[in-house]
Amino acid sequence: MAWQSFSIDQYEVSPVAFGTPGYTGVSAFIRLRWGGQHRATLWFHRGGTTLIPPNASFSAGGSTRYYAHFTDAELHDAVDLLRNEKPVFFNWNDTTTGAFLATAVERVGETEGPAPPGTAEALNDWLLSHPAAAGSIKWQTVFQTSAYDVPETTKLAWPQWTQPMKDDLGAAFAQAWSWLHQQPDPYHNLNEALPDPPVNIAPGVGNDNGAPYVEVSETHAWNLYVRWIAWCLVVELGAWVPWSVTAYTAEQRQVLFDSAAIMSRNGLGVQGLGSGNPDHPNYVKRKDNLGASLIAPPRYTAAFMELNGLRGTTRLQTIGNLLQWARDNLIHFYGAQNYGNMETHWQYRGLPPISRIIEGTTHTGLGQFGHWTAGCHGTTGFLRNVLRAVNIPVQIVRVCGHSLAYFMTEGRYLDHGDNPYNLDFKATGLPASALLIDEATYAQWFGPNPDNHDDPAACPFIGHQVQVLHGP
Numbered sequence: 452m453a454w455q456s457f458s459i460d461q462y463e464v465s466p467v468a469f470g471t472p473g474y475t476g477v478s479a480f481i482r483l484r485w486g487g488q489h490r491a492t493l494w495f496h497r498g499g500t501t502l503i504p505p506n507a508s509f510s511a512g513g514s515t516r517y518y519a520h521f522t523d524a525e526l527h528d529a530v531d532l533l534r535n536e537k538p539v540f541f542n543w544n545d546t547t548t549g550a551f552l553a554t555a556v557e558r559v560g561e562t563e564g565p566a567p568p569g570t571a572e573a574l575n576d577w578l579l580s581h582p583a584a585a586g587s588i589k590w591q592t593v594f595q596t597s598a599y600d601v602p603e604t605t606k607l608a609w610p611q612w613t614q615p616m617k618d619d620l621g622a623a624f625a626q627a628w629s630w631l632h633q634q635p636d637p638y639h640n641l642n643e644a645l646p647d648p649p650v651n652i653a654p655g656v657g658n659d660n661g662a663p664y665v666e667v668s669e670t671h672a673w674n675l676y677v678r679w680i681a682w683c684l685v686v687e688l689g690a691w692v693p694w695s696v697t698a699y700t701a702e703q704r705q706v707l708f709d710s711a712a713i714m715s716r717n718g719l720g721v722q723g724l725g726s727g728n729p730d731h732p733n734y735v736k737r738k739d740n741l742g743a744s745l746i747a748p749p750r751y752t753a754a755f756m757e758l759n760g761l762r763g764t765t766r767l768q769t770i771g772n773l774l775q776w777a778r779d780n781l782i783h784f785y786g787a788q789n790y791g792n793m794e795t796h797w798q799y800r801g802l803p804p805i806s807r808i809i810e811g812t813t814h815t816g817l818g819q820f821g822h823w824t825a826g827c828h829g830t831t832g833f834l835r836n837v838l839r840a841v842n843i844p845v846q847i848v849r850v851c852g853h854s855l856a857y858f859m860t861e862g863r864y865l866d867h868g869d870n871p872y873n874l875d876f877k878a879t880g881l882p883a884s885a886l887l888i889d890e891a892t893y894a895q896w897f898g899p900n901p902d903n904h905d906d907p908a909a910c911p912f913i914g915h916q917v918q919v920l921h922g923p
């Protein structure tokens with residue numbers, strides 16, 4: 452097994468008096484804690500001790516605990532490291548039982564001071580000082596039980612990431628920062644080496660009538676996720692928008708930072724992007740509705756927002772701007788949601804790529820060019836995965852087989868994903884922001900159920916705000 456790295460939260464030093472029963476040859480020990488638990492003990496043995504036990508690991512309290520043995524000559528350095536450095540990591544190898552303490556990568560020099568903006572060190576410092584945000588950055592490592600309601604036990608939060616995982620995020624952050632702040636004309640020069648759309652390795656991709664699932668390699672899934680998280684953190688630390696994720700709830704941060712809000716593993720452990728079958732009855736919770744549009748790379752999405760003047764001075768204005776773009780550009784697709792029809796519209800066998808929705812494609816059967824969208828499921832996925840580029844979380848709600856959008860931080864709903872390009876609404880000449888309804892209206896029309904549902908009393912209210920604005 453490869454080396455594992457654990458970021459230490461707390462430590463406790465215990466000097467041992469000579470001759471203390473049960474501590475033969477031990478001069479001191481240090482207990483290390485992370486994740487709210489005692490996880491490791493460092494034993495320091497007096498000079499001349501000949502019977503020093505080997506390093507070992509064992510199960511205790513539902514987690515693994517580690518014992519590592521040193522000479523007492525190393526005690527001073529270990530205490531100095533724990534007292535004066537941050538972060539400090541305990542590293543362990545299950546195969547060799549090797550162990551050591553280490554710092555993160557640091558700048559050379561006696562006086563460290565604040566890390567320069569845009570560096571991996573600056574990101575690390577910010578995450579350590581914002582534990583709620585850091586704890587919301589979660590990567591799903593395994594499949595358990597369901598791909599439709601991903602258990603928290605399948606995820607690894609940033610404080611528990613290995614050092615190579617953290618290094619990947621730090622490098623992606625530094626690269627995204629450099630692109631935005633140092634490259635001339637960044638929005639026309641993306642320099643984003645991420646295939647878009649990705650190679651779809653789903654086994655049914657050759658079946659024209661199959662639901663358009665998109666499955667990707669582990670390398671692509673990780674790179675896509677890390678670059679999106681890096682971009683969201685560039686937006687935050689660089690104040691690209693005047694709002695902050697530090698004021699968000701855990702539920703709101705989940706949309707932006709949890710890998711399961713973009714993709715989920717199937718029973719074979721393969722990551723699937725978005726939802727190839729958003730009507731599946733196993734989708735129960737809002738948090739698991741991923742939408743039926745294929746997320747684009749972050750720099751492309753940010754450039755789209757910037758070049759079209761969609762980034763506003765408030766979240767609500769930004770939401771309204773994107774809805775207006777949808778009103779003015781999107782066209783509902785024709786036919787069924789399957790691989791064959793997706794290829795006909797977007798020349799891709801899988802969910803509609805957001806980049807191709809934005810650029811527009813030609814329907815190969817009709818010869819008609821348009822900014823096609825896969826109906827309400829596709830449009831809500833589009834809204835969710837475009838607004839994440841400005842750190843605005845959007846949940847998708849499925850009611851009576853249709854998708855609605857919930858703009859969480861604003862307490863506003865779009866009562867049908869198809870509303871912006873609805874011809875009756877467009878005939879009103881009203882701005883697309885008029886389509887938004889508040890939480891009280893939503894509860895009145897759709898009831899108090901927070902989950903996906905098919906309540907017959909709610910079904911007539913799908914898209915009702917268009918009728919309110921347009922009239923009978």
